[in-house]
Each structure stands twice: as structure tokens, then as C-alpha cells.
Amino acid sequence: MELTVKQMDREEFERQRQEVLAQWPTGKEVNFEDAVAYHKALPKSKIFAEKLAEGKASGITYAQPRAGVALINEHIELLRYLQDEGGADFLPTTIDSYTRQNRYKEAQAGIEESRVVGRSMLNGFPAVNHGVSACRRVVESVKAPVQVRHGTPDGRLLAEITLAGGFTDYEGGGISYNIPYAKDVSIESTIKYWQYVDRLIGLYEEHGVKINREPFGPLTGTLVPPCISHAVAVVEAVLAVAQGVKSVTLGYGQCGNLIQDVAALRTLPVLAEEYLNKLGYPETMITTVFHQWMGGFPQDEAKAYGVISWGATAAALGKATKVIVKTPHEALGIPTKEANAAGLRTTKQILNMLKDQTLPMTDDMALEQNIILSEARLILDRILEFGEGDIAVGTVRAFQAGTIDVPFAPSRFNAGKILPARDTQGAVRLLDFGNLPFTDDIKEFHKERIAKRGRDEGRDPSFQMVIDDIYAIGKGMLVGRPRS
Amino acid sequence: MELTVKQMDREEFERQRQEVLAQWPTGKEVNFEDAVAYHKALPKSKIFAEKLAEGKASGITYAQPRAGVALINEHIELLRYLQDEGGADFLPTTIDSYTRQNRYKEAQAGIEESRVVGRSMLNGFPAVNHGVSACRRVVESVKAPVQVRHGTPDGRLLAEITLAGGFTDYEGGGISYNIPYAKDVSIESTIKYWQYVDRLIGLYEEHGVKINREPFGPLTGTLVPPCISHAVAVVEAVLAVAQGVKSVTLGYGQCGNLIQDVAALRTLPVLAEEYLNKLGYPETMITTVFHQWMGGFPQDEAKAYGVISWGATAAALGKATKVIVKTPHEALGIPTKEANAAGLRTTKQILNMLKDQTLPMTDDMALEQNIILSEARLILDRILEFGEGDIAVGTVRAFQAGTIDVPFAPSRFNAGKILPARDTQGAVRLLDFGNLPFTDDIKEFHKERIAKRGRDEGRDPSFQMVIDDIYAIGKGMLVGRPRS
Amino acid sequence: MEQKTLVLGVIGADVHAVGNRILVYAFTQAGFKVVNIGVLASQEEFIRAAIETGADAILVSSLYGHGEMDCRGLREKCQESGIGDILLYAGGNLVVGKQDFTSVEARFKAMGYNRVYPPGTMPEVAVEHLRQDLGISK
Amino acid sequence: MEQKTLVLGVIGADVHAVGNRILVYAFTQAGFKVVNIGVLASQEEFIRAAIETGADAILVSSLYGHGEMDCRGLREKCQESGIGDILLYAGGNLVVGKQDFTSVEARFKAMGYNRVYPPGTMPEVAVEHLRQDLGISK
Numbered sequence A, B: 001m002e003l004t005v006k007q008m009d010r011e012e013f014e015r016q017r018q019e020v021l022a023q024w025p026t027g028k029e030v031n032f033e034d035a036v037a038y039h040k041a042l043p044k045s046k047i048f049a050e051k052l053a054e055g056k057a058s059g060i061t062y063a064q065p066r067a068g069v070a071l072i073n074e075h076i077e078l079l080r081y082l083q084d085e086g087g088a089d090f091l092p093t094t095i096d097s098y099t100r101q102n103r104y105k106e107a108q109a110g111i112e113e114s115r116v117v118g119r120s121m122l123n124g125f126p127a128v129n130h131g132v133s134a135c136r137r138v139v140e141s142v143k144a145p146v147q148v149r150h151g152t153p154d155g156r157l158l159a160e161i162t163l164a165g166g167f168t169d170y171e172g173g174g175i176s177y178n179i180p181y182a183k184d185v186s187i188e189s190t191i192k193y194w195q196y197v198d199r200l201i202g203l204y205e206e207h208g209v210k211i212n213r214e215p216f217g218p219l220t221g222t223l224v225p226p227c228i229s230h231a232v233a234v235v236e237a238v239l240a241v242a243q244g245v246k247s248v249t250l251g252y253g254q255c256g257n258l259i260q261d262v263a264a265l266r267t268l269p270v271l272a273e274e275y276l277n278k279l280g281y282p283e284t285m286i287t288t289v290f291h292q293w294m295g296g297f298p299q300d301e302a303k304a305y306g307v308i309s310w311g312a313t314a315a316a317l318g319k320a321t322k323v324i325v326k327t328p329h330e331a332l333g334i335p336t337k338e339a340n341a342a343g344l345r346t347t348k349q350i351l352n353m354l355k356d357q358t359l360p361m362t363d364d365m366a367l368e369q370n371i372i373l374s375e376a377r378l379i380l381d382r383i384l385e386f387g388e389g390d391i392a393v394g395t396v397r398a399f400q401a402g403t404i405d406v407p408f409a410p411s412r413f414n415a416g417k418i419l420p421a422r423d424t425q426g427a428v429r430l431l432d433f434g435n436l437p438f439t440d441d442i443k444e445f446h447k448e449r450i451a452k453r454g455r456d457e458g459r460d461p462s463f464q465m466v467i468d469d470i471y472a473i474g475k476g477m478l479v480g481r482p483r484s
Numbered sequence C, D: 001m002e003q004k005t006l007v008l009g010v011i012g013a014d015v016h017a018v019g020n021r022i023l024v025y026a027f028t029q030a031g032f033k034v035v036n037i038g039v040l041a042s043q044e045e046f047i048r049a050a051i052e053t054g055a056d057a058i059l060v061s062s063l064y065g066h067g068e069m070d071c072r073g074l075r076e077k078c079q080e081s082g083i084g085d086i087l088l089y090a091g092g093n094l095v096v097g098k099q100d101f102t103s104v105e106a107r108f109k110a111m112g113y114n115r116v117y118p119p120g121t122m123p124e125v126a127v128e129h130l131r132q133d134l135g136i137s138k
């Protein structure tokens, strides 16, 4: 199959499907007609796209945790707790890392060992191993819509099983679940894997079943400049819609400077609508998700509550449709259900107190919005140029050329040449542009901002500044000032 | 002695001093010359006014807890813990409620009972009973400057003892420590008591000792409109400076709407400087203190962290010189030292992350600042009119007339006619103006804002709306929407 | 049905006035006659008000933490004054610090209070109890 | 003085790359020769790299929680491969959840790791230990 943005044809899809469903015995449980019927019987309150549409219309920000453990009953208990004690509006099922790498045998070993030692030895819920009916038990045991959250380069079987299992939202994408989550998988192949997933969802939509798709916005979670994650989000939105997806939630990970974060949230749907429109795709429901700080957290729980609250504040003032919540255990390990619910309650207190407040438009905000829009357009237009109009082809070439480049990513298909650093107000700027197709004006803007910080700190900008920024929030600051 | 804003004469001061120092045996320990010498030997790092001046110059926001227990060693241990584990920039010594009502015998009983049962039976540190050298032990045991925080209508003896004891800051004022803290004490008498305190501090200043004064901004802590607390703050600043005080920290309690809170913080020093200048007083160092939400808190600790963080955010963005910190135990009882330090760490995480960020001026902000300035000026000008230029005399008359009126205050010398309620964005407005000397334009503005909320909620504004607002933050909201 | 009378106040050196104001409103709305002696109320004032108005119950608030010391002896004083059987309720933040409520309740019951309420109790709860204890049908 | 060689990597199905990048930088700055095998590294890759470069120590990172399963057996494999005495350090967020570190340390020491580090350990700490364990004077 040659790479193209165009909709996959039926035969190719069916050919792959055979192969995919045979990857693990539970694949046999998947029956599409039965799955469609199952989804149609779900109450509206359990359908992600429906609730997102409501929230979007009323300008509310919803809260959603991350959570997943190895065994089914424990997983259900966990989700119920987050719903009842945390007040979660949406529920997740976070998948373990073996499943993410399609290592189902190791996942199985993790399940067994968890049973023996009586605590979860896996960092998530191995949905493929548990199979379709187990997923349905999860969906039936809770009131809120449930989403699959993972980090799987090849998430085809996982999608087949969890969607047949009644989940109504699927996170990820061919770039966002490759570059931060893999080392040796080509972008061409992950785009294809994800076209399969998007086509599968397209089929559900054709049968009247609403499944929401959510590209993973934060990427490596560490000082990712908004233009990069926005460009990836737009590419993945286009790729998904091309396969028949009708409702997309675009994500962005908090950088920490309020103006930059709100500007990022406001420009994200603008860019997506602009490119979908320009490329001639049908009207799509676009919503946004804001991720509370995704980089290193402080170990102290009281400090972590401060970081969580600051994320909730930016989400509320930026009017994100939903916010993904961190917990006071973040720096140390997978949270207990209590810590997870606590993070949710802190977040909801802020969301509720701020829901009627807004951040007015100002010169600073307009500047920040324009910078993000211009930078993202430069990247996206170059991608389209590279692909001669085909965004899938263009993306592969753009990564090769470093035209789009994700900082700190493990993938060898990512150039890894850009270096981000904060300016003196904490906004994330670029210290090294790698091959980003920026104009001289824009480069000048970044240089000038970082130089100002250098002057404030009495040092030349360097990799040490970047390291200081990586540690900063964990050490109780935003800008990594020189250690004294 | 007749009431007047003018500086108290020496004989009157000495006459009262005899009387005051005789009120409790520890009064005998006070020796002014010795106290001046003691203060002069203190390092700069222990002097409030010095550190405040530094913070003001560098635009930093400091954090300070509230804390006090019955026994000396425990109190020292508590303060050290807040300094070392909480990172407190300034330390408090919160005085117990018996001492605040000059009931030293009951305070003594509380001390004894605390010794017997092994936990503090008093809600603060009974500094009068402990005496001068005990206070000095406190000051010598910590690194940060220490302030007396209380709520004492007649705090003359307390001031004599704690200032001789080496404390370098004294909270309170003739209005702010009367109206919210007493029932039957006339404003005339508390103004006089506080003129004594201010004169005492004036004497210290004349001897080269810097003592900072801090009127208590939040008053009853419950939906107090900024114009009211600002008017009180300016009156107390004028009264203090008239007696020789040279450095004043003006306070404001968080209302919850970010724009209103930042506007309030910005206008507070503007008003104080304007009136001090207009009335011909010498240049004074004015700093500001922001109080995290002073009304009812949520019982759940995770939610309380959200409220604490929101207060820290407003303090940082409003560039307050310091912020008084609440704790996750607020709704339930005096906090343990651990809970107190946790509130501090959450606050400091936010302050540090936000210290380089600002909230730009916008139309909304300008409107809010203008409203506060106009309203406060209307009140202050009427006070001066009532007093024929004498702010002390005018204040007494203004309270009688309800020209200045504090909501929910216990004092029978307060008219108690105004009723505050939130508008639909959560800003505190007035539902009933009582006798506030507002222009029709301003009244129209408030009415229109509250009417808008009524429409949003489908109900007529009433006392029920006020009650809902009082409960709101405790129940996880800002605006008290009708219970469904 | 005959209107029942309640004496309300905040005991000791306590000035917390907000909850008191809401309680007055809520109990009045619920049909009681409310005699409010406000904040900074001594035990003697509670008893005097109860005797003067022939009250059916005394509702003591204490928020500031000294409740344990301030509330002690009120039942005995009621007995000495001839209203030994009057209903006594106490609520607010009765003790210093965040303490286990069961033990707080036990201490106050031992002091002769009929009902004891944890922090943040909504007025409706006490209205319901008053109806039960005073035999009022809704 | 002769430069010591370290093999660095993130074991198992773990892709956390940020800490690894900083460690490479920090150990290089501290004067070591660093052979980085990056994320998603198998036990075999660690051993192969160590043998090929004649390394003095293997520093295993595990962040994602599966460290306990992934790290088990590495010492034995080293022994089988003839580098049984090589220094083995492990650090990161080694286990699932917030666990008491003393017990985590004990478990990893029992698996044959010479040093085990709690979450958030700064590179300087390990540099110091390497100097001690490899007999390098500053």
C-alpha cells in the first residue's frame, strides 16, 4: 500500500483486518455488526462525542484523569472511585506499556504476576489480553464515557478490541504515538497503522456510531513549543478526517506561561478548521484538551498541588473543552486511587471557581496568538509543499528534513535538532531552530527573547539553560534560573 | 482626651502608659530604652520593614502563615517548622482570643490546662501572659522577621510587651480590629487605643527603630467589597502616619474574581498615597498584603489546595508584597504544623512559577480599577467632610451614618445595612447599598450586574442569593448558583 | 400549632458572626421564634434569655476553638436556674484543631449537651432534630 | 588518568528519553566515556555494548514502572557473558507506584545491583559513587 492521505480502500482494510485480528487470540471476539448494535444501545451519557458537544456549547471545561491497572475488577473499582470520589467527568483506561509495544506475552506475564503478588505489576490495563467482553464490563460498570489512552505506535488490534468493547474515544495518532513513544518505527508505517484505526472509526461513523478521536497533544511533554504540537495536531486531524472521523479533540500540553498557554488553546481549533477547510474536508466537530504540566513534577505533594492548580487555571481561562489531570504522586509513581481523586478534586475546585471568568484579549495575547499561527502555518505549508498537496507524504518528508522536529524525542526518525528554552517570562521559545522553516523575523523574535533572559541571568544561553528549565518545575520554579 | 487625628501629646501618652503597663504583672518587664537597644542589635534580616522594602523593590511576593499555640517551646517549634519546612518568608505570632479580649486570667487558665492535657487549649499565643523575655526567646529562635497578628480592640498592653519583646511588625487598627472583632466597643475608643499603639511605634521610629504596621484588610472576610476595605485601610494608614508610623502594609482579602482582585491590589497603594499626600503627611513606605480567601473553606483538603492556589495566583499576578496563606485544614480547625507548612509550599510553588508573569492592563481591568477608586473616594471624601477635615472624627460619624458599613460584622457600632452579592462573573457587588454615598451611576452599575446574574439564574436577587454566595466556595464554586 | 422558641448565640470570646446570621434566618424561615443574643455571649446571657422568653431550646455556637472551655458548666448553671431540662445543642468548630469528631461528641455529651454537631453542619439538619426532640410534626 | 567507560540506557519497553539525555550530558561533562544505547533497550543490548566497549559500569534507567520485571536477571546474564563483576547501577522510577524506597532498594540489591537510586536522583550523586567504586581520585 502506497502512502497517501486518501481514504483507504475497502479491500486493503479487510486484508489488514484479517491480519490484525489474528495477532492475539482475543481478536476472534471482535464482531463489527454486534459492536455497532452494542454502541447504539449505549445511553447518550456514555458517549464521548455527545458530552463533548454539550460542553463545547456551554463553554464548560471537563476534567479527566489517567488511570489503569492490570486486573479487571481492580480497574473497575479504580474508575468508579475516580467517578464517585474524584468527580471525573470523563473516564480513561490507560493501557500498559507492554501492550503499547504489542508485547502481549509480556503483558500476560504481568497479569499473572499481579494476581500472585496482589498489586498491579503493570503500569496500565492490558485491554488486548483481557478482550472484548472484559472491556464491555468496564463500560457497563461506570456512568461516564470511557476513552482508551495509551501510546501505541501500532494500535490497530487495541482499537478493534476496545471499540468493539464499547469505548467511545480513542487517543493517539501516527505521529504523536510514534515520535515520543518509539525508537525504530518509521513514520510512514505509523501513519498507515493509524489510517487503519481512523478508517475503522470512519466505518463506525458510517453505521451511525459516534467515536471521538484525540491526537496526543503534549508529545514528549517537555518544553514542546506550541507551533510544533499544533502542527502535529493539525496533520493528525486531517489524516483522521480523511478516513471518515467526524469528531476530533485536539490536545496541547501546558508550557506554564499563562498568556502563551491561553493563546495556544485559542489558536488550536482555528488552525485545524482553517486547514480542514482549505483542503476541502467536511465540517468536523473540533474540541480541545489541555494537559496539566507533562514534564517533571515536584516530589512534594503540596508543591504538586500548586502545579496541578496552575494547570487547571490555564485550562479554565483558556476555555479548553477538557483538562487531563495530574496527581500529587506524579513525580514518584503511578498514583493510588486516592491521590488520583485528590488531583481531580483540586482541579474541579479551580474549574468551578473560574468557570465564569475569562482572560480578555490584550496586545500580549494577540502577539502570542499571531506568533503561534504564523509558525504553525509555516510548518504546515511546507509539509503540504513537500507532499505536493498530500499531507501524509509531506509529513514523512518533513520529518526527514527536520522541518518539523520534536524536542527530546526518542525516535530516530525525528531530527532532534531543535532546542527549546524559556524566555524570562517563562514562555517556551527556541534556542536552536534546527531546520524549522521560520522566517528571519520570527527567528529574531525568539533570539531576542532568550537573549533578554540571558542578560537577566548574566549568562549566555546554552544547553545548561535547557537543563535548568527541564528541572525547574520539579524544583519549584518555572524558569530555570542559574543555581546559586 | 478628645478625639482627633492629631498626634497624641507626650503627657497623655505617659499617663496612659502607667495605666496600660499596670494591667497585668508582665507590664513591669517593659523598659523602653532597653527595648530600643534590643531592636538596634537585631540583624537587618529580622526586621520586617527592611525585608518588605527589598521585596517591593524587586517586585517579589513573599509568603507568610498564621500560627500560634499556648506554650512557648511549642510555639517556637511551630515557627521553626514553618520557616524550615514551609519556606515562610515572614513569621507570625497569632494571639489567642482571650488575650484579644484582654481576658488575661482566662488566658492563664488556658496555659495551665494546655500544660496538663499536653495539647494547646488556646487558639493562639498568649503573649501578654508570657511576657517580654519570652517574646525575645521567640524572636531569637527564628531567622525571619516576626509579626504580631491578633484581633484585639484594645491592643495597647500587647503592643508594649511584644514590641519590647523584639517583634518588628504589628497588625490591626482602630476600625479593622474593632468592627469584625467586637460587639460593644465604640469606634471612638478603639481609634484612641490604636492611636496609642501608633504613637508608641512613632516613638520607636524617633529612636531609629523600624516597626511596620499592618491594618487588617479582610475585615469580616466574607464578601467585603473592595471599596469598603480600601476606605478602612486608607483611614487607618492616615491615623497611623499621623502618630509617627513610617511604614505601612495595606491589606485586602481575596474576593475570588481575578480581575477584581488584581484591580483591588493595584488601587490600594494608589489611594493611600493620594490621601496621605492630600492631607499633608510625610512620605511613607506603603506595601500590600493579599489574604487568600478569608471566608468559609471546603472541608476536603484537595479542594482546599485549589482555593489556596487560586489565592496565591491572584497575589502573584496582582504583585502583592506578601500573601497570607491558608491551610488545607482551614474549614475544620487550627492547622497542625504539617498542614500549615503544606499550605505554604503550595503557595510558594505558585508564587515562584508566576513571579515573572504579569496580567496586562485591559478595558475590564481599567473599569474595575475606576469603580474601586471612585467608590472609595466617595466614601473617604464624605468621611473627611463629616469630620471637617479630621479623619478620626469623620470616621466615627461615618459609621454612625452608615456611610461606611462592613457586611456581616458583629459590632453594634456598624450599621450592618449593606448586602453584598456576586455578579455572574463572581465579582463582589452590592445588592443593598445601605447608606453608602454612591452616585446613581455607580448604583446602576451594581444593579445591572446583579440583575444579569439573576437572569442567568432565573431568580430575583434576594438574601437567599447572599447565603448561597457565603456557602459557595465551601461547596466548590465561586458564584452561589441555586441548588438544583 | 404553637411556635417554639429558640435561644441562639455564639459563646465566649468568639466573634464569628456570619454563621449566626444564617442560623437566625434559617430557623426563622423554618417557623421557630428565634431569640438571638449574638456573638461574645456568656453562659449567663444564654440562661437569662432562655428564662425571660420561656425558650424550648438553647443552641450554642462556638467556632473559634475555645468551645471546650467555654461550654463546660452550662448544663449545671441551667439546673441551678431551674431550667435543668432544657434542650442544649452545640455546633460549629467546637475544639482546637482537626480532631476526630466521635471523641468531641462524646466529650460534649458528657457535659450535658443533647446534640453536638461537626463543622459545617447545615441548618436543615438541626431543624429536623428540633422537630423530633420538641415533638413537632411537619 | 585513564578514562572510564559507562554503558547507559533505558531498559524494557520504556521510552522516557529526557532523563537519559541529561545523564549522557552529565556523565560526559564529568569526564566519563559514555556509550548510550538509548531507550527501549533489552538486557542483551546492555551486555553487548558493555563487552564491545570494555565498559566499567552499566547504568540502567527505568522510569515507567516495569523496572522490577525488566531488570531481573541482568546480573545473571552478565555472569554468563563473562562480565559478572561489572558494576551495575539502577535508577529512575523503578517500581509501579509510590513505594517505600528501602524495600525497593533491598529488592534490587538482591537482584545483584550495586547501587539503586530513588526517583529524582541528581546525576552528581552517581558521579560521586562511580568515582568511589571505580577508584577515581578527583
Ligand code: B12
Pocket: A066, A094, A096, A097, A100, A123, A124, A151, A180, A181, A218, A219, A220, A221, A222, A294, A295, A296, A297, A298, A329, A330, A331, A332, A333, A334, A335, A408, A409, A410, A470, D013, D014, D015, D016, D017, D018, D019, D020, D022, D023, D059, D060, D061, D062, D063, D064, D065, D066, D089, D090, D091, D092, D093, D094, D095, D096, D097, D098, D117, D119, D120, D121, D122, D123, D126
Ligand atoms: C515526561 C514524562 C513522560 C513523557 C516521556 C517522553 C519521552 N519520550 O521522554 C510521555 C508523556 C511520553 C510519558 C509516557 C509514559 N509515562 Co511518563 N512521565 C513523564 C514524567 C512527567 C517526567 C519524566 C521526565 O522527563 N523527567 C525529567 C528527567 C530529567 O528526570 P527523570 O526522567 O526522572 O531522570 C532523572 C533521574 O530520575 C535520574 N535517573 C534516571 N535514571 C537513572 C539511572 C541511574 C543509574 C541514576 C543514578 C539516575 C537516574 O537522572 C535523570 C536525570 O536527572 C514522569 C513523572 C515525573 N518525574 O514527574 C512520568 C512517569 C515517569 N511516567 C509514567 C508512566 C506510567 C508513563 C506511561 C506508562 C503513561 C501513563 N500511564 O501515564 C507512558 C509510558 C511510555 C513508555 N512506554 O515508556 C510514570 C511511571 C510510574 C511508575 N514508575 O510507577 C511516571 C512516574 C508518572 C506517574 N507518576 O504516573 N511520560
Ligand code: B12
Pocket: B066, B094, B096, B097, B100, B123, B124, B151, B180, B181, B219, B220, B221, B222, B294, B295, B296, B297, B298, B329, B330, B331, B332, B333, B334, B335, B408, B409, B410, B470, C013, C014, C015, C016, C017, C018, C019, C020, C022, C023, C059, C060, C061, C062, C063, C064, C065, C066, C089, C090, C091, C092, C093, C094, C095, C096, C097, C098, C117, C119, C120, C121, C122, C123, C126
Ligand atoms: C470568616 C472567619 C473569620 C472572620 C470572622 C468575621 C466575623 N466576625 O464573623 C475573622 C477573620 C474575623 C476570623 C477571626 C478569627 N478566627 Co476565624 N474563621 C473564619 C472562617 C474562614 C469562616 C467562618 C464562616 O463565616 N463560615 C461561614 C458560616 C456560614 O459557617 P459557620 O461559621 O461554620 O457556621 C455554620 C455551621 O458551622 C453551623 N453551625 C454553627 N454553629 C452551630 C450551632 C448549632 C447548634 C448547629 C446545629 C449548627 C451550627 O451552621 C452555620 C450556618 O451554616 C473559619 C473557617 C472556615 N469555616 O472555613 C475560620 C475559623 C472558624 N476561625 C478560626 C480562628 C482560630 C480565628 C481566630 C482566632 C484567628 C486565627 N487564629 O486565625 C479569630 C478569632 C476571633 C474571635 N475572637 O472569635 C478557626 C477556629 C479553629 C478551631 N476551632 O480550631 C477557623 C476554623 C479557621 C482555622 N481552621 O483556623 N475568622
